[in-house]
Amino acid sequence: MIGIQRKIWTLTALVMFIMAAIWIMLTYYNQKTQDQYNDILQRYLNMNEVTAASRQTVNSLNIYLLTPTEGNLSSLRRSEEELRNTRSSVGLLRNGKNDFALTSYINLIDSLLETTDRSVRFKSERESEEATRTFAEATRISRYISEMTLQLLDIELNTYEHFYRSIIEQAQELKKLGIWILLSITFGLLLFTYWFSLSITRPVQQLTKAAQELAKGRFERQIVVNSTDEIHFLATTFERMRININNLIYEIRKKARLESELQQNRLLLQESQLRSLQSQINPHFLFNILDTLSKKAFLEGAEETSDLLVSVAGLLRYNLKRLDRAVTLYDEVRVMRQYMEIQSARFTDRLNLVTEIDEKCLSVQIPGLTLQPIVENAVIHAIEPSESGGTITVTIADGGDAVWLTIADDGPGMSEEKRTGILEEREMQPEGHSTGIGFGNVVRRLRLFYGIKDVIEIDSGEGRGVRVLLKLPKTRRSDNDDEAADRG
Amino acid sequence: MHKTISLALGSICAVFLFFTMISAIRFVQSAWQVPQTQMQETDRYRLVLITQDLGTPFWNKVGEGAEEEALRLGANLEVWGTYGEDREDFLKQLEIAIDSKVDGIIVQGMDEDQFDHLTKVKAAFSGIPVITVASDVPMSESMRKTYVGSDARAAGKMLAERLVQDMGTKGTVVLMGDEREEYDQKRRVEGVRGVLDAYPDIRVEEVTTSDEEEKVAAATQAVMNRFPGVNAFVSVDANLTAAMVQEIGRRSQIAPYHLYSFDDNPEILPLLRQGKLDGIVEQSPGEMGQTGVRMMMRWLDGETVPLDTEGYPTAIRVLTTEDAP
Numbered sequence: 001m002i003g004i005q006r007k008i009w010t011l012t013a014l015v016m017f018i019m020a021a022i023w024i025m026l027t028y029y030n031q032k033t034q035d036q037y038n039d040i041l042q043r044y045l046n047m048n049e050v051t052a053a054s055r056q057t058v059n060s061l062n063i064y065l066l067t068p069t070e071g072n073l074s075s076l077r078r079s080e081e082e083l084r085n086t087r088s089s090v091g092l093l094r095n096g097k098n099d100f101a102l103t104s105y106i107n108l109i110d111s112l113l114e115t116t117d118r119s120v121r122f123k124s125e126r127e128s129e130e131a132t133r134t135f136a137e138a139t140r141i142s143r144y145i146s147e148m149t150l151q152l153l154d155i156e157l158n159t160y161e162h163f164y165r166s167i168i169e170q171a172q173e174l175k176k177l178g179i180w181i182l183l184s185i186t187f188g189l190l191l192f193t194y195w196f197s198l199s200i201t202r203p204v205q206q207l208t209k210a211a212q213e214l215a216k217g218r219f220e221r222q223i224v225v226n227s228t229d230e231i232h233f234l235a236t237t238f239e240r241m242r243i244n245i246n247n248l249i250y251e252i253r254k255k256a257r258l259e260s261e262l263q264q265n266r267l268l269l270q271e272s273q274l275r276s277l278q279s280q281i282n283p284h285f286l287f288n289i290l291d292t293l294s295k296k297a298f299l300e301g302a303e304e305t306s307d308l309l310v311s312v313a314g315l316l317r318y319n320l321k322r323l324d325r326a327v328t329l330y331d332e333v334r335v336m337r338q339y340m341e342i343q344s345a346r347f348t349d350r351l352n353l354v355t356e357i358d359e360k361c362l363s364v365q366i367p368g369l370t371l372q373p374i375v376e377n378a379v380i381h382a383i384e385p386s387e388s389g390g391t392i393t394v395t396i397a398d399g400g401d402a403v404w405l406t407i408a409d410d411g412p413g414m415s416e417e418k419r420t421g422i423l424e425e426r427e428m429q430p431e432g433h434s435t436g437i438g439f440g441n442v443v444r445r446l447r448l449f450y451g452i453k454d455v456i457e458i459d460s461g462e463g464r465g466v467r468v469l470l471k472l473p474k475t476r477r478s479d480n481d482d483e484a485a486d487r488g
Numbered sequence: 489m490h491k492t493i494s495l496a497l498g499s500i501c502a503v504f505l506f507f508t509m510i511s512a513i514r515f516v517q518s519a520w521q522v523p524q525t526q527m528q529e530t531d532r533y534r535l536v537l538i539t540q541d542l543g544t545p546f547w548n549k550v551g552e553g554a555e556e557e558a559l560r561l562g563a564n565l566e567v568w569g570t571y572g573e574d575r576e577d578f579l580k581q582l583e584i585a586i587d588s589k590v591d592g593i594i595v596q597g598m599d600e601d602q603f604d605h606l607t608k609v610k611a612a613f614s615g616i617p618v619i620t621v622a623s624d625v626p627m628s629e630s631m632r633k634t635y636v637g638s639d640a641r642a643a644g645k646m647l648a649e650r651l652v653q654d655m656g657t658k659g660t661v662v663l664m665g666d667e668r669e670e671y672d673q674k675r676r677v678e679g680v681r682g683v684l685d686a687y688p689d690i691r692v693e694e695v696t697t698s699d700e701e702e703k704v705a706a707a708t709q710a711v712m713n714r715f716p717g718v719n720a721f722v723s724v725d726a727n728l729t730a731a732m733v734q735e736i737g738r739r740s741q742i743a744p745y746h747l748y749s750f751d752d753n754p755e756i757l758p759l760l761r762q763g764k765l766d767g768i769v770e771q772s773p774g775e776m777g778q779t780g781v782r783m784m785m786r787w788l789d790g791e792t793v794p795l796d797t798e799g800y801p802t803a804i805r806v807l808t809t810e811d812a813p
Contacts, residue, residue, distance in 0.1 A: 104588030184504040191497040
């Protein structure tokens with residue numbers, strides 16, 4: 001993982017390195033040039049020293065010849081020594097071009113020294129004339145040395161001309177090179193810095209974009225950041241956070257759905273209760289009247305009418321009481337029979353009820369008022385419109401872990417649209433004159449009650465009648481649902 | 489966007505890097521090496537050729553010949569000298585050569601005491617061999633090892649024979665010479681006289697003058713006044729010829745006169761081509777330089793000891809207007 005800090009360090013180190021390299025190069029070049037200049041100057045100075053030393057020697061000789069004292073002699077010797085030194089240093093200046101001249105030069109110095117010695121010797125032997133003549137010769141040689149120095153300097157200039165010009169040229173080239181290097185480095189650094197800053201800002205931008213997405217509530221998109229530094233770490237953490245939030249949201253949604261289902265259940269119950277309440281004023285009055293009517297009929301000897309009135313009263317009472325709690329299938333079957341008795345009175349021979357009931361299965365729990373509305377639906381759609389009437393078959397059989405409750409009629413059947421409408425719990429326009437609870441309501445309550453979807457099957461077709469199969473589980477899914485249902 | 493910027497910056501950077509590279513290469517290449525210093529002096533003979541007439545075609549040829557030979561024999565030769573016969577400077581150069589202890593001196597001879605002193609005393613004292621070239625000086629006075637150049641007497645003789653051929657055996661001949669009467673000139677006159685004296689009808693008059701132009705002109709006038717019937721002029725010093733020819737031309741036609749000279753002056757050859765001179769003695773300067781160096785090397789290497797003191801003559805021939813290149 002390349003950290004941002006390391007990147008910055010790299011950049012700085014690079015810049016430092018380039019600067020140091022240029023500095024070293026310039027210093028080296030300067031030093032070299034300086035050395036060369038020093039060498040050149042040294043050469044000129046050496047040659048000049050020879051001239052000076054030769055003049056000094058001649059001068060000392062002159063003084064000695066005029067006043068031949070020990071002191072003057074020693075000063076002459078010193079001058080000669082000086083001249084010898086310069087002679088040896090000049091010997092180092094030899095090169096291909098000045099070989100001849102330099103040899104001549106050194107020999108001239110030797111000649112001067114010899115002539116000086118000769119002059120001194122003549123002087124000491126008191127041969128003044130000879131001494132003066134050799135002095136004149138020494139003077140001449142000294143002059144020749146001066147001239148030769150100029151000649152050597154001339155040769156020197158010619159020899160080194162290329163070199164001097166190259167130094168000038170090189171200095172100019174260096175100036176140009178400096179400008180080019182400056183430009184190259186400027187743009188190189190710009191490029192590098194651009195890349196470098198991009199490598200930091202691009203992941204940040206990606207992260208910002210991802211954060212904006214999250215802020216807008218889109219938790220589905222995965223956060224991808226092309227980076228290997230600290231931003232990558234941030235991005236990974238961020239991504240983990242997104243996944244967590246996403247999971248939480250999913251769970252909250254799930255819970256909310258459950259909650260809304262519960263709410264719906266409650267609302268349905270309330271609706272049923274409201275309906276029953278609406279009809280509560282009349283019922284109590286009606287019960288009393290029905291009771292009175294029943295007694296009256298009985299007293300007047302109309303026993304059949306009396307029984308019918310009792311059935312109507314029982315049905316009404318059941319309707320009012322049993323809606324919001326689980327009942328046994330036994331109760332349901334009893335209410336269904338009472339209802340059928342009433343309907344038999346209405347349809348007489350046209351209504352034919354066939355029941356095949358396994359008594360063992362009657363203890364199963366069932367929401368109140370489920371069987372009666374289905375049977376009522378069958379009566380309304382199969383019996384009522386038919387002049388010849390029909391047969392309604394109610395079968396209760398043991399189907400393993402469920403009780404199979406079948407309500408079949410031989411009416412005209414129902415349309416496919418209506419069938420799916422019922423199964424999808426759509427609210428239907430109530431048709432005919434039912435007791436008030438629709439098929440859809442029944443289906444919904446059944447599903448809520450058992451907590452399973454395939455509690456009901458409807459088999460129908462044009463002219464085949466309708467066959468409704470309820471699979472009532474012998475054990476309920478959970479007690480919670482039961483309690484929730486009870487509380488409603 | 490990013491790519492464009494990167495690409496632009498990258499290409500600019502690449503261009504600059506390219507120029508930087510070129511500049512760096514130029515910078516490195518512009519560094520000249522300091523001329524190598526050399527610790528030992530080269531172990532070659534150091535010879536000096538000293539003349540009074542640097543820059544004239546004659547002496548250029550001598551110098552070229554000498555340098556060629558020096559290169560062949562591996563000697564280190566330098567040509568020193570003065571321009572326009574600066575005698576004082578010439579002698580100074582000779583002294584410098586002696587004082588700087590060259591191995592050999594090849595010098596244009598000069599018939600002067602100071603020259604003799606330098607060669608005989610100083611050079612001999614330092615043990616430096618001296619060879620005269622082109623102009624000779626007497627052996628006894630200069631202690632020269634030998635002489636390389638035209639045999640002046642033979643040259644004079646050759647010219648005189650030509651003169652007799654052109655003029656016939658009767659007439660007056662004026663010999664024009666420098667008043668310094670150098671050894672060379674004397675020998676030439678000897679050569680001319682040697683031939684002409686055999687003819688009793690030929691009268692030979694010697695005239696000397698200094699080498700200034702007016703003096704030469706004056707001398708020419710004087711001699712023409714003195715000997716109106718002069719038939720021929722022989723200029724034994726080439727440096728006087730031009731002025732002499734000019735003066736004769738000013739007085740009368742040049743054609744009737746027979747004019748002769750030697751070739752060791754740059755003005756001679758054009759005069760010959762113009763037909764103003766009837767004949768000259770052409771020498772071989774290149775050969776002089778070559779032989780001079782060769783003889784010096786032989787002496788230094790001890791191959792030919794001693795050298796022939798009479799000298800080593802180089803080729804001479806008479807050149808007439810028709811032969812002029």
